[in-house]
Amino acid sequence: MSGYATGIIAILCINLIFAYAIFVTAAAGQLNLGGAGFQAIGAYTAAWLSSNAGQPVIVTIPLAMVTTALIGFLISFPVLRTRGVYMVLATFAFGQFVSGFLLRSPTFGGAIGMVVSDYVGVGLLVAAAIITTGLVFFLMASRLGLAIRSIHDDEPVSTIMGVNVRAVQVTTFTIGGALAGLSGALYAHHFSFVEAQYFNSLLSIYVLLFVLIGGTQTAWGPLVGSLFFTLLPEVLRVGGSWRYVVFGVAIVAMMVLRPQGIVTRELVSRLSPRNWFGSRPAPAARLADGG
Amino acid sequence: MAADPILALNNVTKRFGGLTVSDQVSFTVPRGARMALIGPNGAGKTTLFNLMSGVYPLDGGEIVLDGQRIDTVPSRRRIAMGLSRSFQNIRLMPHLSVIENVMLGQHAQASGISDLLTPISWMRGGVWRRLAMERLEAAGISVHPDADVASLPYGVRKKIEVVRALMSKPRLLMLDEPAAGLNPHETAELSAFLKAVAATGVTLLVVEHDMSFVHDLCEHTVVLNFGKLIYEGPTRAVQDDEAVREAYLGSRRVETAGGSHAA
Numbered sequence: 007m008s009g010y011a012t013g014i015i016a017i018l019c020i021n022l023i024f025a026y027a028i029f030v031t032a033a034a035g036q037l038n039l040g041g042a043g044f045q046a047i048g049a050y051t052a053a054w055l056s057s058n059a060g061q062p063v064i065v066t067i068p069l070a071m072v073t074t075a076l077i078g079f080l081i082s083f084p085v086l087r088t089r090g091v092y093m094v095l096a097t098f099a100f101g102q103f104v105s106g107f108l109l110r111s112p113t114f115g116g117a118i119g120m121v122v123s124d125y126v127g128v129g130l131l132v133a134a135a136i137i138t139t140g141l142v143f144f145l146m147a148s149r150l151g152l153a154i155r156s157i158h159d160d161e162p163v164s165t166i167m168g169v170n171v172r173a174v175q176v177t178t179f180t181i182g183g184a185l186a187g188l189s190g191a192l193y194a195h196h197f198s199f200v201e202a203q204y205f206n207s208l209l210s211i212y213v214l215l216f217v218l219i220g221g222t223q224t225a226w227g228p229l230v231g232s233l234f235f236t237l238l239p240e241v242l243r244v245g246g247s248w249r250y251v252v253f254g255v256a257i258v259a260m261m262v263l264r265p266q267g268i269v270t271r272e273l274v275s276r277l278s279p280r281n282w283f284g285s286r287p288a289p290a291a292r293l294a295d296g297g
Numbered sequence: 298m299a300a301d302p303i304l305a306l307n308n309v310t311k312r313f314g315g316l317t318v319s320d321q322v323s324f325t326v327p328r329g330a331r332m333a334l335i336g337p338n339g340a341g342k343t344t345l346f347n348l349m350s351g352v353y354p355l356d357g358g359e360i361v362l363d364g365q366r367i368d369t370v371p372s373r374r375r376i377a378m379g380l381s382r383s384f385q386n387i388r389l390m391p392h393l394s395v396i397e398n399v400m401l402g403q404h405a406q407a408s409g410i411s412d413l414l415t416p417i418s419w420m421r422g423g424v425w426r427r428l429a430m431e432r433l434e435a436a437g438i439s440v441h442p443d444a445d446v447a448s449l450p451y452g453v454r455k456k457i458e459v460v461r462a463l464m465s466k467p468r469l470l471m472l473d474e475p476a477a478g479l480n481p482h483e484t485a486e487l488s489a490f491l492k493a494v495a496a497t498g499v500t501l502l503v504v505e506h507d508m509s510f511v512h513d514l515c516e517h518t519v520v521l522n523f524g525k526l527i528y529e530g531p532t533r534a535v536q537d538d539e540a541v542r543e544a545y546l547g548s549r550r551v552e553t554a555g556g557s558h559a560a
Contacts (some may be wrong), residue, residue: 051390147418149400150406151426158389166350168376168405168465171560223392271392275443 016128018236019135020189025216025228026142027185031178033146033221036086037156039094040101041213044183046108046205048074049294052263053120053200054113063124063195070191072182078183082176101210102178108202119201126195134192143225145181154178158222169271219260221267224274231268303363304349305326305471311341311348311524318344321345321358322525324515326469331491333444333500333511333532335556336521338543339482342504343385345521346471349506351375351381358419359495363468376405377504379468381496383475385504389446395457436460437489451481453516459487463494471502476510488514 028041038044051070055061061069063106081100085132090094104257108114153174156164156285163277165171220231238256302325303467318341326332334342338540347353349360351372360368367375367412381402383402389398400417403425407413418423420464427452430442438456455475473489484507491514495501505511511518518535520528522544526534 052366062472144416147416148414149404149415149417149428152397152401152417153404153413155393155397156390159392162352163384163388164392164401165373165384167351167401168373169401170373205442253312271394275365275394 009022012128013026014236014240016131018232019041019128019131020193020196021193021213021216022135022232023138024189024213025220025232026177026225027182027189029186029215029217029220029222029225029228030145030154030182031144032159032217034154034175034178035161036175036178037094037214038097038179038182039207039210039214040099040104040274041186041209042100042111042205042209043104044074044078044186045190045193045209046104046200046202047077047186048201049109049167049194049205050114050120050190051187052191052194053122054237055225056122056124057120063126066124067188074187074190075180075184078186079176081183082129082179083091084176084240085179086172098207098210101205101207105202105207107207108205114200116157117202119199122194124195125198128196131196132189138188138296139225141230142228146225150174150177150260155223173255180283199243215219215257219257221269223271224269225268226268226269234268301328302326303330304502305361306345306349306358307360307361308344309348309355309360309368310438311344312351312356318524319348322521322524322526324356324519324526324529326500326502329495329498329500330517331495331515332345332474332503332519334502334504334516334519334521335508335511335516335535340521340544341524342360342521343473344524346382346473346504348418349375350380365458376465376467376483379466380471381462381465381469382471383462383473385473385477386405387451387454388457389454389458389461391447392444393446393451394445394552395438396426396429396432398457399433399461399559400425400466402461403429405465408483432463433457437486452479455479456487456490463499467499471504473501473504474506476505476507485513486508 018206021231024041024045027044031038048060048070051073052066055066055069056063085096087137109117113118120144145155153169156167157171157174161171173245216235217233219234221227237266239249242252245252304326307323308321309319309323310317310321322345332344336342348355348368351370355368359366361381362378367378367379367380370378390401393401397418411497415423415425417423433442436456436459438453438460440449440453446457455478459472459475462472476487480489488510491501501515503511503515515532516529518528518532519526522534527540527544528538
């Protein structure tokens with residue numbers, strides 16, 4: 007495989023895990039625009055443990071995940087006091103704080119960044135991406151996943167149905183933190199170098215776009231969104247600088263034509279092999295009697 | 298009214314600013330009864346439901362379900378104590394399928410981390426899904442379980458909400474205008490279905506404007522007007538009651554109150 011193809015696959019795997027980190031909270035209706043902050047903490051934790059503490063990958067990656075999960079857990083309490091656009095701003099501020107802190111901190115190399123000693127190949131990245139995808143699909147198919155999606159639709163009714171809304175929201179922030187940390191640690195070990203400037207607000211915006219344009223209703227959304235956003239710019243490379251214009255237009259077109267995201271629950275149900283034969287959901291619904 | 302009520306409201310009071318929407322309301326619901334809660338628009342019927350299910354806290358009084366005080370219990374715990382409800386404006390989850398909406402009603406039945414992590418959407422023959430399917434069929438809902446609820450007719454959605462409320466195996470089922478917007482055929486079907494539900498030991502408390510539905514379904518009725526209880530007794534006598542007639546048809550006394558009370 008060419009270096010170019012390997013590079014694309016590596017970044018695709020990292021983006022996918024990162025997208026699932028943001029998706030888990032977005033599926034419950036919470037928008038996290040501080041994704042890059044969580045990823046940066048994961049990357050720098052792994053980098054510091056590897057280069058300064060001489061720890062092997064088997065230690066650095068899990069510890070990076072534990073660190074970001076803990077931060078996700080702790081940050082969820084103040085963040086969940088806010089709603090809607092204020093939550094977006096609060097998480098954005100967190101992301102800005104992290105990258106600002108890393109840029110100023112001599113322990114973490116400041117603006118120069120940090121070299122990471124242990125290297126992780128693309129094989130492990132692919133394996134991690136597959137396992138993460140499988141786990142998120144499992145989560146969304148579970149009763150907890152049903153509770154997550156209910157909270158997205160109607161918090162007061164979810165509460166009356168017995169869902170502990172706050173506990174579920176804290177859980178999604180914790181899982182999201184762990185996954186963002188995983189993506190950051192893999193980034194650090196694969197590219198062998200971390201710098202604060204990479205984990206900027208544009209990265210937070212992009213990963214949230216992966217999720218929103220892919221769709222937050224099913225675990226297919228981030229998969230499609232990450233593929234679309236990682237591969238489209240590469241395909242458009244032939245067009246030179248025009249690719250940014252085409253890319254921008256494509257994003258706007260998606261939001262206008264399909265604001266609920268590319269993949270919806272209804273689409274998945276319609277494409278499901280279970281419904282290839284016999285009654286299909288949509289016509290059955292229209293034929294139903296009643297007012 | 299009964300020696301062993303399933304629900305007792307004692308001086309339940311709620312104020313919104315200067316407006317007392319529930320004014321020392323006290324009544325009991327006998328175990329196994331089919332009871333109606335009626336009153337003119339703005340009488341405070343839905344408010345009373347919201348107080349019982351914990352949407353907002355009481356300003357005074359207490360609510361006792363089956364001997365246990367529930368007004369001090371968090372809203373989400375009340376369903377596990379046996380209180381379940383539907384909503385005046387259909388509140389199904391728009392992005393969940395029919396079967397997923399019904400399975401949400403089972404949430405209070407799920408206990409512990411293993412139930413939470415059971416992949417209910419994958420297990421076609423799983424016990425949770427099978428129970429939900431059975432309930433849907435028993436209620437005569439024959440739509441595809443994976444259908445979008447938003448695409449369904451109003452009457453079907455209304456019924457799905459009742460089924461969702463039943464999934465928690467409630468002892469007291471509170472329905473907020475279940476017959477509103479249904480045609481006469483559907484109303485008769487709903488009444489028969491609810492009688493069958495009540496026959497299994499579920500107590501019903503129903504807010505409803507359709508009086509023929511109330512007469513058909515409920516043997517007991519309580520009437521609210523401007524947040525106050527004005528009648529408690531058998532449904533067949535409700536229309537002969539002086540205070541109730543005044544509340545609905547108006548009199549000098551109510552007209553003056555109505556002036557400051559646009560409901």
